[in-house]
Amino acid sequence: MAAATLTTTLLAFGAPAPAQAAVPATVPLTFTNNSGRSGPVYIYDLGTQLSSGRQGWADAGGAFHAWPAGGNPPTPAPDASIVGPADGQTKTIRLPKFSGRLYFSYGRKLDFRVTTGGLVQPAVQNPSDPNHDILFNWSEYTLNDSGLWINSTQVDMFSAPYAVGVKAADGSTKSTGHLKAGGYTGFFDALRSRPGGWAGLVQTRSDGTVLRALAPGHGIEAGALPAGVMDDYVNRVWQKYSSSTLTVTPFGDQPNTKYYGRVSGGVMNFTNGSGAVVTSFQKPDSDSIFGCYKKLDAPNDLVRGPISRTLCAGFNRSTLLTNPNQPDAGSAGFYADAVTNQYARLIHERMADGKAYAFAFDDVGNHESLVHDGNPQQAYVTLDPFS
Template sequence: MLSSLKHRLLAVATAAGLAGALVTFGASPPADAAVPATIPLKITNNSSRGEPVHIYNLGTSLTTGQQGWADANGTFHAWPAGGNPPTPAPDASIPGPAAGQTKTIRIPKLSGRIYFSYGPKLDFRLTTGGLVQPAVQNPSDPNRDILFNWSEYTLNDSGLWLNSTQVDMFSAPYTVGVQRADGSVSSAGRLKAGGYKAVFSALRAQPGWGGLIQTRPDGTVLRALSPLYGLETGALSASVMDGYINRVWQKYTSATLTVTPFADRPGTKYFGRVSGGVMNFTDGSGAVVTSFHKPDASSVFGCHKLLDAPNDQVRGPISRTLCAGFNRSTLLSNPHQPDTSAAGFYQDSVTNHYARIIHDRMADGKAYAFAFDDVGHHESLVHDGNPAQARLTLDPLN
């Protein structure tokens, strides 16, 4: 349980870190524009499902720094103190639209998640450290048999960043969008027709990967766990990436891996060579700037542990690049990273097949199938510096 909670908090922190990086480098709104305290979120239910839908807007207030939830009017409510064992959280649910209907609520300046569930409400608890997010990799989690999903967003004075995510799991499909001041709409996260069921079919067909799929006792498919949680639960072999990792480490004992982590700073390069089982990166002067021990599958899929990525200007950016290269299996085929051309991704037989399968079923090929899927801009994200409206569309499960 502690391990699951640790990884859950890590996933949340990683997502927040990504949002922070995007906010830092994102375009600012026009000088005469001001992002209001709340903006409308239009929720459209195209799922064709008859169950009630429940919406939750949970996160950290960017005004006060408090953790809490927002109601349908966009009013923020701080969580009360939790306990040990965790105590039930206040009911933060907002009734969602019925099938074929739309509903508009308002969302405040938060960095957080918009959850939705079909049928039962989600069970949220509070510890002395804050909110316990659903952790369905834990078979005793009370939300294990509920069909639900979530989007992530940051709304601040610089605008809106809203994404769809499969970093933790692939489940009930949805599309995110933003309507700009000129009326145009940008969207992301939509699956191809038939793509939802096709993801599960492809996972079952990939030897060793079908165990990621979770079902209800009646056989209803609920979700596919991410590879990281597959490792934790034993649904995926701990050695699943060893063949590729070993080949990469062998190659760069006699070749150099060049990493250019910043697209806007092409002169900043680092050079990696493996010596004594450790990949050392040097700068242009030949000084060692950071080193990596050979990672395992958990480090690769979670972009953590031996591939930790601190929020700095050297190790973090190099680690992000390595993580993307391992997940996409481009480190052998291209010694100059990051490789940003999707045509070369997932071509090795040893790869992140979960990410490969999801990206292949997305209408625009973009997804957040692992933490640093934004390397090279392959993530499912919409952004606008002066948003008129955010959008969340619940898509069919077909």
């Protein structure tokens, strides 16, 4: 297991909207099991308690339990599992004021450990991870005084299908994450058929069960995807903007805030309207693009971070050559180049609403699978059929 503590990025989606009414201490969440799979389901509500900043888990009633002190090597965590609904059944739990993850697993409980820095997450790109052969997935959420944000995510892997939803005070419900008919098996079939090593992302258990497809950054880490899979596109981008300008308008509500990128000496420098250089980027490798980090690091500031987010989205969607004004307003031209993030392309193609979190900044342009309400009455996770 990778020694990484549990974190979530949901609060980075934007400033919370003012609450319409006082958000209660807990909100009901109903799991509906439409998976068609026999055997037990286990649920875990893990994260950071917002009132104290402590890491821990919540039980089915929403009560918080802090993790005990961990060790090095990591020590077994307390059993935080909640028995989930059988196929065709539902189960309602309570979500506390948390920023964390809702894990669910089929057939077996997940193996969590605690280190001196907190909870260790499953890292299934590592074949020795104790959760490698377990079929599982997770949703990320934040519930605070300004409401509930909950998503379906494929940032780390595409696995057991599910959707999320939230019910507002007026009785309306917003949901996202459902696949098109045949979308689950269709995704794996399409990924396996892509040339260039993309089939290596698929992980299958010895009994033939398809467990997941790793996100491409994890695939590179595991040696399952060539490290240079995006190099040709990056080289063409660097060549184009050696003699032309890339304009980035990172804030949709600030159309006059623009930055101008040109490549000089192998470095893409961005200037503001006064011509002053505000940040620079080395030519990114594929892993930097897929992870939106390293050479495309995006600090939580008002200049480099927003520019990097936009660049990252443009590289993953392969729009930087076709549109010198970023980000793109619509998705019609996404993933059209032969060199692109095929994993993200195939996920978006198979989502019923076209929305997904297939890479870290898939929310650039609001293409993410996220629902939010400032006065949530009920939340939902639906475990969808695999066929």
